[in-house]
Amino acid sequence: MEQEKEIIAVREREHSVMLRVEEGGGDGKDSAKKVETAVHVAGEETQVEVKTRSKRVAALDAFRGLTIVLMILVDDAGGAYERIDHSPWNGCTLADFVMPFFLFIVGVAVALALKRIPKVSEAIKKVVIRTLKLLFWGLLLQGGYSHAPDDLSYGVDMKHIRWCGILQRIALVYFVVALIEILTTKLRPTIIGSGPFAIFSAYYWQWIGGLIAFVLYMVLIFTLYVPDWSFVLHNPGDVNDGKRFTVQCGVRGHLGPACNAVGYVDRQVWGINHLYSQPVWIRSKDCTDSSSSMGPLRKDAPSWCLAPFEPEGLLSSISAILSGVIGVHYGHVLIHFKVHSERLKQWLLMGFGLLICGIILHFTNAIPINKQLYSFSYVCFTAGAAGIVFSAFYILIDLWSLRMPFLFLEWIGMNSMLVFVMAAEGIFPAFVNGWYYETPKKSLVHWIHEHVFVNVWHSERLGTLLYVIFAEIVFWAVVAGILHRLGIYWKL
Template identity: 30%
Template sequence: MKTKRLLSLDIMRGMTIVCMIIVNNGGGPQSYRHLGHSAWNGITVCDLVFPFFLFIMGVTTYISLAKTGFAPSSVSLRKIFRRTVLIMLIGWAIHWFANVCYGMGWLDFGHLRLTGVLTRIALCYGVVSLMALFMSRRAMGVTAAALLTVYGAVLLLFNGYENDLSNVNAVVDRFLLSEGFLYTKRPVDPEGILGTIPAIAHTVIGFCCGALLMRKESLEVRLLKLFVVAALLLVGGFILSGILPENKRIWSPSYVLITCGMAAALLAAISYFTDVKGYRKGMAFFESFGVNPLFLYVLGDIAGIILGATHARQVIYDWILGWSVVPELASAIYAVSLMLVCGLVALPLYRRRIYIKI
């Protein structure tokens, strides 16, 4: 099954990677409010980055598997398994590298964070890909709805909105893993085990939107339908937030619907201007990040760890602060500068059509 590549997918994916690098690499202790995650309930701009990536991953998973007609074969299963394990191992290797750089032993695996962004990406990709091979689109949609419903009920019944160790997410994480394998800066791990369940549903929504985008209709009609889906998700999410407030750290059901709605609307808007109207000026920068997303995300993480461990980050931040009277601005300038350095790698790869697949 041949599918036409949509430039908008690479652009939006690139935007999310650019934002990921920026929000992960503040130079100082103070950042602009929207460059930090919400303290608990609520959504900041920073809280949109990861869910947008999972949504786009769902869309591209549909497009990728559609090329083989969603046929479960030994080749496709090996590819899914290999990619899932590889992404997970890379995530763990980054945590190990950070531990070593900050003074822990080379063989100290007792403080290796097993949860994290790449772990969640790997699990969502692997589970949704297998669902796509063995379930109908309708069954996937029903399953996603069921997952969000059950998870929402669990949050309400078992302290899911308490920002302490009594939270069901924290309880499950500490029951299944020792504390050394978890994020411990706050009571609730933002990429914990239980929260991966709604994240899988989140990715399924992206997958279903990918199915809508690939229908045999004019692109304008498909984008109009995507806008309608986005509106329905947003309305449903805001209504649900009256019972289950939007919360990134526990990946609440309302957070899933609202961020998926925003992601669908943004994708439809970008696609209209780039794929329909052909307005592509200035988009090559984001596209360059979008064609090598995970490689550049990892590059940004590794660069940030090295700069922090060698105290170069502090030196650079202090220098920027010397001519910027606002600490938040100095922190933002540092983060944007690191992202632009990654861009010096992204653009040559893009121009030479070198795609590093993970």
């Protein structure tokens, strides 16, 4: 009888431990602690051994891997299938999900990585160093210094260096959300109270940060006066090279391509020569009759069709902080809710709510979905989609254990920086192209593209798509898998 009571007591303690175990992780990892209790009954003596084992939430890596795969696909196959490339202005295509998906997973990773902060000053130091590393790689890869993969030259005229880019925006969002997470560590709850909004009130400082970013963006985009502006076309070989064009504006609250506050702020802060020189609006109906494909400019095309515009600019990056804050919230749910159904309820309710909000704002013409402006409806729509996709991965991989079909995404996700630099930014094919025969067009990369894919399928478009899928995505999935088996990861 006494032994039975002790066994019952042990099981109660085991259950209590199970409820108290926190999930941990860092840098996009979640290490859910699995408790194994061994009960040894020998006469009147009972021993309880509690062992913890780290279990990675694979959905995080798979989601990150999916984002890298989408980037490679739309960057390298978007020229052949331009409908998956960025929307020329309003609307949302496959390519438009890449940036907010990146920022969403950055937010989730921040919540998990900074769940425990032994020393605030050390944590801030690490965040600052990582931010600087991201800025450095962003400038190197997208500032104009690297001309990979087809142009084998390198170097950039500092009068025309591009200061903004994908990694620069990620750096800004990461720095802001991580700093809020660190500086509010003493206000962080250990137990979330009951109620549908308890998780929101527990981390109100994170939402205040998001609210400040939202208000600042909305006030500036609708109240800033945008005057007339001019630019000089820098396009060697073009008949208009060196010619100055003037764009007439003189408006406030305009959300069109030419006279919006996003472009105005970037022209004032960075200078027009430091903006992205090939914006996607050149494929819009105002600029070409071939929209949304690339085609010759219309004879009556407005002058701004040839103007530079920064899609990862300053004001739009302030709005992008919201994507990171929403990702942080998903990370907090993962930490505090231990039951699968509770996590999914929180995630899916918010995901579908954001998705519906974005759709309503877009189709009522209140605030169109626009990646170039990073509009509020775009934040809602893409963050909602990210939450739903992440939840689906969690169900399939971590709940139903259907891990095998998504292993290649996990491998890429665990070495995302390596694949981003080598594949998405074209550094590896540029290296291979450097070993050519007679002319740069006679390299291994070009030979595989033409003879293994395009000529076999007798289609430039289909051949390009298959090349991107097999020679880039599948190839780097295999490389990432091998590196994973060897325990080799490249992290900033």
